[in-house]
Amino acid sequence: MPDSEYLTGLQPxxxxxxxxxxxxxxxxRVVGRFAFADFDGxxxxxxxxxxxxxxxxxxxxxxxxxxARRLERTxxxxxxxxxxxxxxxxxxxxxxxxxIDRTGAALKIHCVDAPYERTISWSHPGFAQLRxxxxxxxxxxxxxxxxxxxxMLTNPARHFEKLLIPYAHRKLLKPIAAxxxxxxxxxxxxxxxxxxxxxxxxxx
Amino acid sequence: MEVLRGSPRTERAVGQTIYAYHDGYHHAAxxxxxxxxxxxVxxxxxxxxxARRLERTxxxxxxxVPLTTDPxxxxxxxxxxxxxxxxxxxxxxxTSEPYQRRIAWTHADPHRVRKSVETRLADQGxxxxxxxxxxxxxPARLLEKLVVIDDHLPMFKPIDAAExxxxxxxxxxxxxxxxxxxxxxxxxx
Numbered sequence: 001m002p003d004s005e006y007l008t009g010l011q012p013x014x015x016x017x018x019x020x021x022x023x024x025x026x027x028x029r030v031v032g033r034f035a036f037a038d039f040d041g042x043x044x045x046x047x048x049x050x051x052x053x054x055x056x057x058x059x060x061x062x063x064x065x066x067x068a069r070r071l072e073r074t075x076x077x078x079x080x081x082x083x084x085x086x087x088x089x090x091x092x093x094x095x096x097x098x099x100i101d102r103t104g105a106a107l108k109i110h111c112v113d114a115p116y117e118r119t120i121s122w123s124h125p126g127f128a129q130l131r132x133x134x135x136x137x138x139x140x141x142x143x144x145x146x147x148x149x150x151x152m153l154t155n156p157a158r159h160f161e162k163l164l165i166p167y168a169h170r171k172l173l174k175p176i177a178a179x180x181x182x183x184x185x186x187x188x189x190x191x192x193x194x195x196x197x198x199x200x201x202x203x204x
Numbered sequence: 205m206e207v208l209r210g211s212p213r214t215e216r217a218v219g220q221t222i223y224a225y226h227d228g229y230h231h232a233a234x235x236x237x238x239x240x241x242x243x244x245v246x247x248x249x250x251x252x253x254x255a256r257r258l259e260r261t262x263x264x265x266x267x268x269v270p271l272t273t274d275p276x277x278x279x280x281x282x283x284x285x286x287x288x289x290x291x292x293x294x295x296x297x298x299t300s301e302p303y304q305r306r307i308a309w310t311h312a313d314p315h316r317v318r319k320s321v322e323t324r325l326a327d328q329g330x331x332x333x334x335x336x337x338x339x340x341x342x343p344a345r346l347l348e349k350l351v352v353i354d355d356h357l358p359m360f361k362p363i364d365a366a367e368x369x370x371x372x373x374x375x376x377x378x379x380x381x382x383x384x385x386x387x388x389x390x391x392x393x
Contacts, residue, residue, distance in 0.1 A: 048235075059260060063253035070250050072259070 003120065003196055006081045007127060010098065010107070013078040017100040018124065019067040026057035032075045033097040034084075047095065049076035084109045104129075118196055132190040134173065135181070153178050156188055205311070207240070208289055210252035215242035219262045219285040221273065234273045234282070236263035271296050319377040340365055 017030035031054065034047040051072045053062065062068040084094040099106045104123040110116070117135040122128060138144060144152065144159070152159040156178035174191035181187060190196065207217050218241060221234035238259045240249060249255035271281040284295045291310035297303070304322040309315075361378035368374060 060257065063256045066250035069256040069259075070247065072256075073246060 001083055003132075004127075006083065007107075007120070007122075009081040010078055013071065013075065013098065014100055014105055014124075016067045016071040016074075017105075018102075020053070020062070020065055020071065021100070021102055023065045023067065024053075024055075024057055024061055026055050026061065027053050028055040029053070029099060029101045030071070031097055031099045032071075032079050033095065034076075034079055035095050047093075049079055051075050082107065082109070120196060130192050132192055132194050132196045134188050134190060134196070136186055136188055138184045138186075149180065152186065153180060156186075205287065205289075206254035207249070207252055207258060208287070210254060211240075211242075211244055211248055213242050213244040213248065214240050216240070216286055216288045217258065218287070219258075219266050219283075221266065221271075221283045223280070223282070234280075236266050238262045269294065269296070317379050319379055319381055321375045321377060322372055323375070336367065340367075 013032060017032075020030055021027055031052045032049070033052070034049050053059070053068075079096060079098060082096055084096050093111070095110050097108050097110075099108070102124075104121060106119055106121040109118045116137070119133040119135075120130065121133070122130045148159060156175040173188075173196075174194050175188045176191050177189040179187045179189075208214055218239045219236065220239065221236055223234050240246070240255070266283060266285060269283055269285075271283050273280055280298075282297045284293075284297070286293050286295070289311075291308060291312075293306055293308035295304055295306045306320050306322070307317055308320075309317045361381045362375045363378055364376040366374045
């Protein structure tokens with residue numbers, strides 16, 4: 001599934017969130033998420049969908065905003081369109097969050113057992129200024145020299161293959177910029193044409 | 205009641221516990237949810253502020269009812285609080301047994317409650333016709349035979365009993381009986 005397909009599917013969710021932000025000035029941000037509420041030591045259960053509101057409002061303020069209840073009742077149907085891995089029997093599971101404020105939105109997929117995150121962000125209206133990122137960690141056993149670290153930031157494509165924990169498909173990701181979070185972690189910006197969220201892109 | 209007043213096509217609001225996950229051995233902790241029964245469409249309730257308030261706070265209230273939800277326990281119970289325009293009933297079911305306790309009351313007379321237990325006999329089919337007649341007249345004597353709550357039911361003061369087609373018995377209890385901490389007495393079982 002191309003990224004554009006489920007991003008279009010998320011549009012009604014985004015519109016409802018913007019309606020809430022218009023009606024409730026004290027709400028700064030609307031966040032829809034799929035998270036794992038239960039962990040039994042061996043596997044996570046199925047994730048639960050919830051909608052959170054960040055801001056200085058009281059939750060009761062949203063009772064009079066019809067879009068708030070509508071969003072809460074339908075969030076799962078929209079967010080579940082995004083291809084991410086929730087199977088507890090699989091080697092890894094991911095959580096999803098879609099965060100919307102008055103200027104733009106960010107869709108993040110985070111692997112629950114690894115410091116690994118994919119992000120698509122864009123500005124309103126529509127999908128203006130669409131940007132894609134992946135947070136990656138330098139592979140175990142790989143030591144970057146100071147020179148390589150500098151080069152990583154100026155020419156991430158060259159050193160990208162040294163960084164990714166997941167091995168497959170890295171050439172499809174088309175890195176265009178990188179920012180160091182610490183010695184081991186980088187936020188790598190990818191070409192908007194990268195197919196970022198397809199399930200299993202990063203795992204063999 | 206505020207939701208029912210604000211949405212005439214809604215007939216009943218039901219708060220319930222649900223177990224979303226079962227791994228073959230035990231249920232996880234329950235989740236609380238609110239359902240609205242009636243001829244309305246769900247969007248109608250977006251315009252009723254009390255509907256969202258109820259959905260957001262249901263767990264706070266329903267979790268006050270003493271029932272066993274611990275997945276590590278021998279049994280788990282499920283709760284329903286069903287509210288219509290005439291009255292209310294609170295039902296606690298055992299998830300894996302035909303066993304139910306219920307408290308019902310009307311809005312017109314909320315202090316006049318009816319309490320009942322629905323369960324089955326320890327010795328299925330072991331009652332003679334004579335015994336059945338006796339038990340209907342003196343339900344307290346029936347309770348000694350009940351499998352689920354055998355030793356403790358006398359304190360529930362039964363006042364009526366009726367056998368159903370499926371072999372379960374519906375026993376009405378004295379309104380003064382303390383019906384909800386029943387799980388404490390089930391602990392031994």
